[in-house]
Amino acid sequence: MSTAVGARPALVWAVNISVLLLVAIWTIPTLGILVSSFRDKDQLVVSGWWTALTPxxxxxxxxxxxxxxxxxxxxxxxxxxxxxxxxxxxxxxxxxxxxxxxxxxxxxxxxxxxxxxxxxxxxxxxxxxxxxxxxxxxxxxxxxxxxPPKFTTANYETVLFSEGIGQSFINTMTVTIPATVIPILIAAYAAYALSWMEFPGRALLLATIVGLLVVPLQMALIPLLRLYNDIGVGKSYIGIWLAHTGFGLPLAIYLLRNYIAGLPREIIESAKVDGATDFDIFRKIILPLSFPALASFAIFQFLWVWNDLLVATVFLGNNEDQLVMTGRLRELLGSRGGNWEILTASAFVAIIVPIVVFFALQRYLVRGLLAGSVKGG
Amino acid sequence: MAGVLMKNIKKSYGTTAVIHGINLEIRSGEFVVFVGPSGCGKSTLLRMIAGLESITGGDMYIGEERVNDIPPSQRGIAMVFQSYALYPHMSVYDNMAFGMKIAKAPKADIEKRVREAAEILQLTPYLNRLPKALSGGQRQRVAIGRAIVRNPKVFLFDEPLSNLDAALRVATRIEIAKLKESMPDSTMIYVTHDQVEAMTLADRIVVLSAGNVEQVGPPIELYERPANLFVAQFIGSPAMNVQRARIDQTGEKTTIRLGERKADLPIPSPADMAGAEVHFGVRPEDLTVASNGNGLIDGRVNIVESLGEVTNVYLDVENAPEPIVVKLPGVQRFNRGEIVSLAAAPDKMHLFNEKGRSLLHL
Amino acid sequence: MAVTHATTGPAANGTGFASFLTTIPVTLAVMAIGLAVSIAGAVAVYALLAFILPDSRLLGAIVVMFLGVAACFGYFWSSNKLLDTFYPAAGANIAINLTKANAIRPWLFLGPALIVLGIYLVYPVINSIVLSFYGPTGENWVGLYNYQWLAGDGAFRESVRNNILWLLVVPAAATFFGLVAAALTDRISWGNLAKSLIFMPMAISFIGASVIWKFIYDYRPEGAEQIGLLNAIVTLLGGSPQAWITVPFWNNFFLMVVLIWIQTGFAMVILSAALRGIPEETIEAAVIDGASPFQIFYKIKVPQIWGTIAVVWTTITILVLKVFDIVLAMTNGQWGTQVLANYMFDWMFRGLDFGRASTIALVIMIMVVPIMIWNIREARKDMR
Known part of the structure; x- marks a missing residue:
């Protein structure tokens, strides 16, 4: 921002304080469960977490x-x-x-x-x-x-080993990683075709993909559940990987196409003059150059799949082997609604991975958001 | 090495025609420059030679082979793009080697050719750098190097200097001229909108306008004997002055009447043109200041541009819609409103008929 | 991109379409062979590994993941190879071969995406429409019964009312706070840190956020020590504690807060970029014209980013229509907080009535359609 001559200090103070206030409102709730999850469970139920440091x-x-x-x-x-x-x-x-x-x-x-x-x-x-x-x-x-204030990791030991959060953590991983990687490859090829290849119906196809971006997930649940049961996929990891792939594809194609179509035409033509086929161009030029867009989408999809409850509830079972963390958290909310030491620790385990990913790769996430939204998604 | 032959080449997008049947022969080893205002189709024509644009009609030959349906990589061409089009994620070496790697050439061959090209262009110290670590001029040299490595029959340059700043542009222009000298057998086709590049580099210039060839010829011929008004005014800066005139007398020499004055030009004109309206042209640098009233044209000084090495004077002439420009050497002083009389040597004058064709090219 | 297609003109289009039709059999054949080869390869390797390796599920997942990716790549590689063998770019027929290969190759690249999109998004939309005319199991034709039932259903009307409330409040509030946060954080030295922190809830699942906010809303009877932040503040200010999420009508707003809290960061990031994209000259001109910072913001900056504000607004609107996890976790639709997505889930899982659930899903879809059309039109404008 320009700090023109005559900037008013009072205004600067007001801005700083307002932002401080905003930041406080946006972080205190999360801080609350973080602090609480480390408190002794007897202290947790009798005093607010903000008194955690006082006896x-x-x-x-x-x-x-x-x-x-x-x-x-x-x-x-x-x-x-x-x-x-x-x-x-x-x-x-x-x-x-x-x-x-x-x-x-x-x-x-x-x-x-x-x-x-x-x-x-x-x-x-x-x-x-x-x-x-x-x-x-x-x-x-x-x-x-x-x-005196008591802090403990006992809550984490409890949730990880006896409340099944540990197992759910592994289940969530099992769902998330393939469900993030598979759509990227499929979408990247499609995005290249939509950007740099000539074929009839391309404009129509693009419009369709933009339309599919907003189809509510709710539409897909029942037909797919029936389809899965009919062809015997049932409740399986393969089923949920493909489901997440399907639901993530429109955004993946849209984001990647916006990016790939923006690559300089001359680079691609130069590769053609150099004798590269479309397949070569895709692998040797487009994929390496699209890394930022691929990373953006990967983070989106990772966060979305990791945090998803609906798709997991519908396409995975409720058993120990398949219950993901969001599902477990929901179950705990029902069965252990008052046990805040369990809930806060579980919630924190559930959100820590996305938060780490978020802070580590924020740059790409922001870039992806901008590419996906500013242009009209 | 090979030349390029175009027979009635046409290009249209849907119903919009952009190239209207071009016939052109580019000889092997020639340096030909396509020049013209933006939108004239010069880049499209180059891209059709490259195979990056499909050919709607006519036949294109490179050497003996008809290449209309041959993919770019098999035409024996290499192209240098305006934006360099370097692969940003590859080192200079890999950029230059890419084409040969795709063609699965032996490693030793690739190494040898890349080193040679790098040597010619003084790029050897930079072979391991990424393009982003190079200056604009170096990037352009890599792009040229990439073309050299392909060892093409025909080099295609698409406005290769327009992304460089003025000083670098001159330096790189000279390098391209040297490159051509060192490879006398290679055919080079070069597209630009800059007439200085065209004049300095070309063996022959092809002037294009609105998808048609206006004139083909060596630079000096285009300058001295432009075939039509378009070429006359496109080549040279400031542009040629054109005034309405009427032919008084036809024959081996032509006498024209320009307002009150008369002039004899060493240009033959057919007898049926007696009394015809013509365009009389004279270049600003060919005009001189004559003593009062003894010149061909009198004008009132309007604007004086002093550039140091030359002085451009814009004069308003009675009954002429456009001002007349005079380019005088060195620093000259004029007062606004002063009446100046202008003269020119008869052999520096040009005549164009009603349709704009030069009387020399009828 | 669209423009190249448009300008090829009717004649070129006609021949393009005709040649496109003739290439369909080869396209399908190449695609099928490519798919078959890659899937068979992946299955074979999987069978081999399953035979060798002990049964470890995480390892199994990693193996399957690699195989899935390899199969994907295998498909693209083998189908391309096949095409190049079929129509080599050399020899006497080079021109015809190239034309044909170029007509087929895009479809090879698009193939997997089209198949997946078709199965997972296009088919369900059609099937849902069909199912809405069927009974609970999807086997008996019931005509318009589900729609009639819906029209008279109290819970449905409550859901619609609540959804409309959500639609009115959440996008507006999130966009507003996002705009304020964007404007303010751009003016201070620690703005990027502040942005990160406000943006962070984006990474938290709806269900995690629900736990976080349920803890804030926690209620203890009057006189007891309040461990929920909200009630602690209320008590401190002399009020009496409330079980916030059970207070009829107003509890909806306490649920909305969760989504606003999550989405403000999104709005802020987008709007901040838009604000930075405003030409600095327009602001400097306004400063010279004597505008105050507030006037600059409302009269110079905001009008220049209306387009982006609209995009943010519609994006959040779509999200709101699909909101489900928050309601499920906080109240499960009790105390008058039901929304369409949760109601649909209810009929699907607890009511086990696929007909009614599909009908409710269709209502959500219909609410999305105007935005869908607007998006397509905007996108087409962009691509020109």
């Missing part, structure tokens, strides 16, 4: 030792122990009923069920009774504990 206050309940462990001291019966058991923590307050876990400061005494209870900040408690207490179960102790 969390948590209402807790512990059970004191049973009355028969009471010992006589100075004429009184005393039950003592630590509310945290084996662990450590800090008590910020305690109370005598579940409704009021924050009634008393640590170190003070309170009356409870005929005894006096004291809980220290480090969790040591003692209950003194004038007489030997009776009963079999220990008293319930209510307190508010302050726990």
């Amino acid at each position: 969390s206050e948590q209402s807790m309940m512990a059970r004191a030792a049973p009355p028969d462990e009471a010992v006589q001291q100075h004429g009184q019966w005393v039950i003592s122990g630590n509310v945290f058991g084996e662990n450590t923590g800090r008590v910020s307050a305690f109370g005598t009923s579940i409704q009021r876990p924050g009634e008393f400061e640590p170190g003070t005494s309170a009356e409870m069920d005929g005894g006096m209870i004291t809980i220290e900040e480090n969790g040591d408690y003692s209950i003194t009774y004038p007489e030997q207490p009776e009963g079999r179960r220990g008293e319930r102790l209510f307190f508010t504990s302050v726990e």
